[in-house]
Amino acid sequence: MAPRSLIVGNWKMNMNCLSSKALVVNITRNVRSIAIELAICPPFVYLLPVSLLLSSSKVVLGGQDCHNYKSGAHTGDIAPEMLVDLGCTYVILGHSERRTYHSENNAVIRSKAKAAIRAGLIPIICVGETEIERSAGKALEVVDNQIRGSLPEQINSNDVVIAYEPVWAIGTNCIPNIEYISTIHSHIRKILSDICCDAVNIRLLYGGSVKPDNAKKLMSAVNINGALVGSASLQAEDFLAIAKEMS
Structure with missing residues (x-):
C-alpha cells in the first residue's frame, strides 16, 4: 500500500496577520471532503x-x-522545540532558497534535521538541481549528494519526508x-533504500x-506521494483544488 498523500503549502515570506487568518478559515471551511493529509507552513510570526x-x-x-539548538544566544532563530510548542507537526528544511541565499549546505541541513526529529517534528527535506546542473546532466548526481548528505543516519519512514x-x-x-x-523520484527511492529499511513508505x-491545472498530471508520475506547493497555497481555492486533484 502506498503511503498516504501529503500536500504542503509553503507560504514563504507572504501574507499578514489578517490575511493569514482569512486564508486558514477559507481552507478549514472546505477541507472536509479532502481525504489526503494537508499541512500549511506560514511565516514564523503567524504560527x-x-x-x-x-x-x-x-x-x-x-x-x-528551524535551528539545530534547543535554545541559546541565536538572535532571530527558532528552535524546533518552539515549533512543537506552537503545535507544529512538520518543518521545511533545505529549501533551495535557504541553500542559495543563506548558504546552507548538506551538513547544516542534516544537523537541523536531527534536531527536528529529536524535538518530535517531521522534517520535509528539500532537494533539487539548478538549471546549470540540469543542462550539464548532473541532476541525479546532485540529488544523490543532497539526500545522502542531508538525511540523518538511522531514519525510518516516520521520521522524514523528501x-x-x-x-x-x-x-x-x-x-x-x-x-x-518519474526518473528523479525513482532515483530518490533507490537512494533511500540504501539508507532506510522501509524506504518504500x-x-x-x-x-x-x-497548480490546480497540472496537479493531476503530476500525480501520474512514478513514486509521487504529494506536493510542496508555493504560490498556489496562498489562495484557498487553488490549494484545495490541488488537494482534490491529488486525492
Missing part, C-alpha cells in the same frame, strides 16, 4: 494565530525552518515532463510551479 484556528481542524501546521523541487521550475510555471520527474513530494 500562533494560525495554530489556534487549526486546533479543531484536520489540517496540520509546519514551520519553514520534497524534490527542481530549482529551475520554482515560480517559473515551467515543470519537467512526467518522464523526467517514505513520502516523496514534488514541488515547483504546482
Whole structure:
C-alpha cells in the first residue's frame, strides 16, 4: 500500500496577520471532503494565530525552518522545540532558497534535521538541481549528494519526508515532463533504500510551479506521494483544488 498523500503549502515570506487568518478559515471551511493529509507552513510570526484556528481542524501546521539548538544566544532563530510548542507537526528544511541565499549546505541541513526529529517534528527535506546542473546532466548526481548528505543516519519512514523541487521550475510555471520527474523520484527511492529499511513508505513530494491545472498530471508520475506547493497555497481555492486533484 502506498503511503498516504501529503500536500504542503509553503507560504514563504507572504501574507499578514489578517490575511493569514482569512486564508486558514477559507481552507478549514472546505477541507472536509479532502481525504489526503494537508499541512500549511506560514511565516514564523503567524504560527500562533494560525495554530489556534487549526486546533479543531484536520489540517496540520509546519514551520519553514528551524535551528539545530534547543535554545541559546541565536538572535532571530527558532528552535524546533518552539515549533512543537506552537503545535507544529512538520518543518521545511533545505529549501533551495535557504541553500542559495543563506548558504546552507548538506551538513547544516542534516544537523537541523536531527534536531527536528529529536524535538518530535517531521522534517520535509528539500532537494533539487539548478538549471546549470540540469543542462550539464548532473541532476541525479546532485540529488544523490543532497539526500545522502542531508538525511540523518538511522531514519525510518516516520521520521522524514523528501520534497524534490527542481530549482529551475520554482515560480517559473515551467515543470519537467512526467518522464523526467518519474526518473528523479525513482532515483530518490533507490537512494533511500540504501539508507532506510522501509524506504518504500517514505513520502516523496514534488514541488515547483504546482497548480490546480497540472496537479493531476503530476500525480501520474512514478513514486509521487504529494506536493510542496508555493504560490498556489496562498489562495484557498487553488490549494484545495490541488488537494482534490491529488486525492
